[in-house]
Structures are given as structure tokens and as C-alpha cells.
Amino acid sequence: MFLLAFFALITERIVGYPDWLFRRIGHPVTWIGALISRLDRDLNRESDDFSTRKRKGVYALLALLGITILLGLVIEYDLRMIPFGPILLVLIAASLPAQKSLETHVEAVATALRYGGLDAGRKAVSKIVGRDPEKLDEAAVCRAAIESLAENFSDGVVAPAFWMGIGGLAGGVGYKAANTADSMIGHKLPRYEAFGWAAARFDDLINLPASRLSALLFVVAAGFIDHASPGNAIRAIRRDARHHRSPNAGWPEAAMAGALGIALAGPRSYGGQMIEARFMGEGGRSELTYDDIRRALKLARVADALLIGLFGLLAWIIWQV
Template sequence: MFLLAFFALIVERIFGYPDWLFRRIGHPVTWIGKLISRLDAGWNRETDDFAARRRMGVLALAVLLGVTAAAALMAERVLLVLPFGPILLVLAAASLPAQKSLESHVEAVADALRKGGLEAGRKAVSMIVGRDPEKLDEAAVCRAAIESLAENFSDGVVAPAFWMGVGGLAGGAAYKAANTADSMIGHRSPRHEAFGWAAARFDDLINLPASRLSALLFVMAAFFIDRASPGNAIRAVLRDARHHRSPNAGWPEAAMAGALGIALAGPRSYGGQMIEARFMGEGGRPELTRDDILRALKLARVADGLLIGLFGLLAWIIWQA
């Protein structure tokens, strides 16, 4: 299983998910999203009371995970009996991590700031974060981009690869289903506070190992980056991670902030409402520039290389056992 994750990470790192393929057939996340939308429309009835909507949300999550895992398991078995089946399986698995697209979206923010200034940077960062872009100055734009890089490295790269290593294509696909459900219905809006409760809690649970591993990878990557500090990264994680509003996002954000000597998170505005939050990397520089985005990207690339190497080592150890 870790061998599959190892090769999937390498393929996605190099090629990403081709635009022409997305235009033709979509992406596994878009297929999963359509199923979630159908379940939400059909089972999240506003006439039901809170408890009933929560129960239906639990059932919807179970159906989503069951359908996704079963489809992926069937695809895996079919692919393995076809000519060049292992290669086809790796290509299918490579659709689950998002190293290349994450890097390109974050890099686009730095490029926009360089070419078009603050307004262009706000527009670029609005594509990857949910906070109000018109209220962001340049430092806040950079902070938002780096936070997105740190959190999505955990959620979009490490976690699907980890669960693929544990459960093969079905494990990785089931993780993507749960994570997509959290992003679509796992928020505290009047419509989804009850129905999305199970998706949000389950996503917190399954992202726990990846968030800790991501923090460790950022700490290790800091050894290879000029002016980065592994020691500060460790101290930031131990001091700040538990104070984040998310039980998981604080780990990679604190590690990246400490490693680079910057401050992430803190107060921000969503939908016109100010959210008070503690800084990750407390005492680090709060006034960030596009150069900090580029340094964060360099740290993430090294961490990604370490992740691939780790999975290759685990695959070799299992192969030798």
C-alpha cells in the first residue's frame, strides 16, 4: 500500500492532474461533490428537528464513505487484472494527492503581488482562502497564502497519501470523500450545523495523524533551508498548536511559522465577522512579504521530498519483511 502511495506521489509531483483530463471527465473530488450535494438536497430536510438532521448527517456520511470506498476497491481490483494494470492503478491513485496544484495556487499569489500589486494579490489569494480579501493588506495576503500552504499540505498531500498507504486506493479515496464532505457541509451554518456535524467531527479525527506528521516534516525540512530553524519550529508547535481553533491545522501552521520565524493565523475576517484567534509562531514577524511566500514554498517542497522518501522507505521495509 505504501508502495502505491510512493509512486502516486511521484507521478502527481511531476505531472499533476492534466487540465484536458479534467475537462473531459472531471476529477474524483467533483464526482464525490456531486454525491454529497445529492445527499444534502435529499436528506437534509429543514422540516426535521436538530436531532433528526444530525442522524441523517451520520447516515449520509456512512453512505458516502461506503460508496466511495467500494467504488475505489472495485476499480483497484479491475485495474490490477488489466494489461499494464499496476501503472493504471498508480495513475488513478495520483489523482488523490494535490502537491502540484497546491504549489501552483500559492505561487500564483506571489506572482500576482509581483506583477499586479495588492489588488492582484487579493484576487489570487481569494481563490484559496475564505476570508474577506478586500480587508487584507499585503502582509495579510502573504499570511493567508502561507497558512493555506501549511494546512493544505497536511489535508491535501500528507493525509490522502497516508490513508492510501494504510488502505490502498480505497483508503485514499475514502479520505478524500470525508474531507470534501467537511469542506461542503461541515461548517456551522443554520443549514449544516446538524447535518454536517458528523462530517466535521470525522474529518477532525482522520486528519489527526497527518497533521502531526506534517509538522514533523516541516521541522525536518528546516534543517535544509537557509535561515530556517528546526528548534524554533518545535517550540512553536509545543507552545502554539493547541491554541488553534482547529485541532489539526495548528500543527503544520505552527511548525511552518516557527521554522521561518514568522507569525501566522491571528485575528481575521470571514463574511464580515471578525474571528479572534491566537498567532502561531508567537513573537515571529507579522509583517510578511512575497519573499516569505517563496521561502514557505521552498520549505514545503523539501517537506514533500521527505514525505516521498519516507513512503519509499516504508514500502521497502514492508517489501523486505
Template sequence: MSPSETLPLLLAALVIEAACGYPQGLYAWIGHPVTWIGALISRLDRGLNREGDSLARRKAAGVLALILLLAITLAISLALTTLCRMLGPFGLLPLALVASSLLAQRSLHEHVARVAEGLESSGLAEGRKAVSMIVGRNPESLDEAGVARAAIESLAENFSDGIVAPAFWLGIGGLPGGALYKAVNTADSMIGHKTPRHLAFGWAAARLDDLVNLPASRLTALLLVAAAALDRDANPADAWRAVRRDASYHRSPNAGWPEAAMAGALGLRLAGPRIYGETRVEDGWMGDGRAEAGAADIRRALRLYRRACGLLWGLAGLGAGTAIVIAL
């Protein structure tokens, strides 16, 4: 697909998802593309990841599983693209509807806002309950500031891998590009862990996920820095300074970029040592502001996020317009 096709598709998908999200009734009826991908990954994990095999054999099995996952995802997304193309210009809408399911602007905002609402209305217990829906760490280990920081960190990281990254690959490769990204990202979240079962089998998924998220994580940081310049309650200079100074100290090669930008923009200190289950994970601090955060800071982060989403829309619209003019 050419940019004159992929970029209008991206813009339409962004608008549709922000306006409608993914309807709960549709989810209850047919599920969601991520659940379909997850079901396939689970089946490949059960069939190919044999505990009696050597580490080398399990790593090779993981590579095979990833190839099969990507091949099936590509075949289905190409078939859907071909069917929609047969409708001519009218095919953009159904294709954009499908592509919108790969984005999460609306649901991410709703989930993070619930943490602020929980803290504001019912205090720490409700805040912990809400944040447990979006982070993997032990919520009982978090005080109010920890709950707020966890919500803001999740907002920053998921803005990158739940919105900017699929948008980037949709803009590059249309529906197949976005679907392939989502398959890799879902595989990493399911099997890309350093556990005895998945250390070898999930190696390929984890490494590929790091690679495909690399451009989007940098773009996300730039979007947040630019959004901070449009918000009188945020500091773009501090955001940029935090990115340059702190992003590389995060244990993830990509998550540090949006988290550092968010921390610097809001005058906060994010990430740092955290507890997942019973395990303490040592990580670098992003930003050098205050560690004490609350519901008001979550609201500030959400405002910055909305501005950054608007800038992403602007980039998609500018790119679509330019590509169409060049194609004419």
C-alpha cells in the same frame, strides 16, 4: 492490501502527481474525483437535509448521508483496485494514476506561487485576487502582509489535508483508504459548517474529518520541522518550539500543527484574528515572529514545502523498500 502493495502505490502516485498534476483537458472532459464526490454530497444534502425536521433528526440524517457516501466511495475504489489487480504487476501504473488524483502537491504549489507572483508583478490588487482562490476569508480586508500570511497559512494547512493526509491513508489502505479520506474531507468542506442549515446535518462529517486528519497533521508538523533543518534560511528549533507552544491554541484541532511549524521555521506569526466574509474570527497566533510578511516570505515557505514533500517521498520510498524486502 498489504504494505508491500500500498506503499509502492503511494510512492508511484506521489511521483506521478508531482510530475503531471491533474491535466486540465482531463478535468474538462470527465471532471475530477473530488467533483464527483462533491456532486454526490450535494445530492445527499438536498435529499436528506430537510429544514422542517428537528435538530436530532437532521443530525441522524447527516450520519446516514455520511455512511452512504463512504459506502459508495468504498465500493467504487474496491472495484477499481480489483480490476487493476487482474493485470498483475502491470496494474500498479493505472492504479497509481487513479490514486495520484487524490493528491495535490503540484496544484497547491502553483496556486500559492501565483500569490507571490501577483504581489511581485502587480501589487496588492493582484495578490488579493490570487489569494481569494485558495482561502475563504474576505480578501478586501487584507493588506499586503495579510495576503502573504494567508497564502502561507493555506500552504501549511493544505500540505496537511491535501497531501500528507491522503498520502497517509493511501499508505495504510491503498486506493480505498485514500478515497475514503477524500470523501470525508470533501464532506467536511461542503457541509461541516456551523451554519443553520449544516450545524446538525454536517456534525458527523466535521467530527470524522477532525479524527482522520489527526495523525497527518502531526506528521506534517514533523516533516516541516525536518525540512527546516535542511534549509539554511529556516529554523528547526523555533519550528518545534512553536508547535509545542502554539498548536493547541488554534481553533482547529489539526490546522495549528502545520501552521505553527511553518511560522516557527520562517520566523513569522501566522493565524490570529481573521475576517471570513463579514465575520471576525478570533484565533490564537502561531509563532512569535514578525507579522509583516511579503512575497519573499511566500517563496521561502514554498521552498520549505518542496523540501517537506521530498521528505515525504523519502518516507514512502523507505517504507515501500522495507515492505517489499519483508514480503520476499
């Protein structure tokens, strides 16, 4: 299991998910999204009362997990039985983590700020965060990009690899299905407050181990980066992580903020509404520039290398046993 996750991480780190392949066949997330949309249309009826819609949301999540996990089990079993099947299995598994695309999108924000100014930076960051870009100054654009990097490193890289290590392709696909469901229907909007309850709560649960592991990886990675502090990262986690609106996102965000000596999170605007939030890395420097995005990317790259090394070590230990 961890061997599959190890090779999937290496493969995705090198080649990513090619654009030409996405244009031809889409991506597992788009296929999962289509299934979620169908379940939403069929089960989430506004004529039903709150408890009925909540119960149907549970049914939808169970159906989604059942279909995707079963499909993952069948694919993995069949591919292990044919010549070159393990290679195909690794290529399929490599579509689940998103190291390369995450780095590309965050790097694009730093590049846009440096060469195109604030308007270009706002446009670039609007592709990876949901807050109102026109209300962001340069420091806020940088904070948004770094926060997205920290949070998505956890749920877009570490979590799918972790569950792949635990449950093989089925574990990785099942995680991706649940995480996609949370992003699509796990919102506190009138339509999804009841129907998306199960998806949101389940996503919180399955992201718990990855968020803690991500924070630990950032702490260790800080020891390999100039002008970064593992000790400050630990102090920021202990002080700030629990104050985040998310039970999981605060861990990697606080770790990154503390490691780099910067302040992340804080108040932000979504859909014209100001959301009050506590700073992660409180007391850290808040006037950020594109150089801080690049420092955060360097920290994330080292953490990613540590993750790959950890999974390789676990695979070797299991192989020896």
C-alpha cells in the same frame, strides 16, 4: 499500499492533474461533491428537528464512505488483474494528492504581489482562502497564502497519501470523500449545524495523524533550509498548536511559522465578521512579503520530498519483509 502511495506522489508531483482531463471528465473530488450534494438534497430537510437532521447526517456520511470505499476496492482489485493495470491504478491514485496544484496556486499569490501589486495579490489569494480579501494588506495576503500552504499540505497531500498507504486506493478515496464532505457540509451554518456534524467530527479524526506528520516533516525540512530553524519550529508547535481553532491545522501552521520565524494566523475577517484567533509563531515577524511566500514554498517542497522518501522507504521495508 505504501508502494502505491509512493508512485502516486511521484506521478502527481511531475504531471499534476491535467486541465484538459479535468475539462473532459472532471475530477474525483467533483464526482464525490455531486454525490454529497445529492445526499444533502435528499436527506437534509429543514422540516426535520435537530436530532433527526444530525442522525441523517451520520447516515449520509456512512453512505458516502460505503460507496466510495467499495468503489476503490473494486477498481484496485480489477486493475491488479489485467495487463498494465497497475500503471492505470497509479494514474488514478495520482489524482488524490494535490502537490502540484497547491504549489501553483500559492506561487500565483507571490507572483501577483510582485508584479501586480496588492489588488492582484488579493485576487489571487481569494482563490485559495475564504477570508474577505478587500480587508487584507500585503502582510495579511502573505499570511493567508502561507497558512493555506501549511494546512493544505497536511490535508491535501499528506493525509490522502497516508490513508492510501494504510488502505490502498480505497483508503485514499475514502479519505478524499470524508474531507470533501467536511468542506461542503461541515460548517457551523444553520443548514449544516446538525446535518454536517458527523462529517466535521470525522474529518477532525482522520486528519489527526497527517497533521502531526506534516508538522514533523516541516521540522525536519527546516534543517535543510537556510535561515530556518527546526528548534523554533518545535517550540512553536509545543506552545501554539493547541490554541488554533482547528484541532489539526495548528500543527503544520505552527511548525511552518516557527521554522521561518514568522507569525501566522491571528485575527481575520470572514463574511464581514471579525474572528479573533491567536497567532501561530507568536513573537515572529508579522510584516511579510512575497519573499516569505517563496521561502514557505521552498520549505514545503523539501517536506514533500521527505514525505516521498519516507513512503519509498516504508514500501521497501515492507517489500523486504
